[in-house]
Amino acid sequence: IITLLHARGADIEARNVSGWTPLHNAAHYGLCEAVTALAKCGADVNALDWKGNPPIDKAIFYGHHEIVRYL
Template structure:
């Protein structure tokens, strides 16, 4: 990316994260194609993968995994993408993250603990 000041960088990160939240995959991937680091984190430590997973955007999650996003990178609250997907009941996203090697025991609470708390252990079968 071109040399940007901190404010411009934060604006770009915010835009990218909004695209991840809304599942606008082509727009999101443009940021990464132009040099934004794939595992960049917002002010709360969330990555695009975390936000796409939490908001139920399987196509976006798939595209980020295919590009090499870290499936276990946790936010500042020690939450993992797969635990968020379990919490939200996003079966397809849980399957995608598991297939990509996501750690079911990473984070607090872990995906396994989240599944037990919300009686969603079938998502991890």
């Protein structure tokens, strides 16, 4: 679905009120397939939220080791 939405013009760098991108959310919730799809679509893996945290920090904090290795 992510690839299809991106192909149809969805903004994969859109941010919520905390500055999280879809990649921050996927890393936070341990959604490995979503992280992979977003990265392959060109999502910025180093994007910082308003506190200065990149998506990998979410994966580290919540113990999503597969995502940490990927990012």
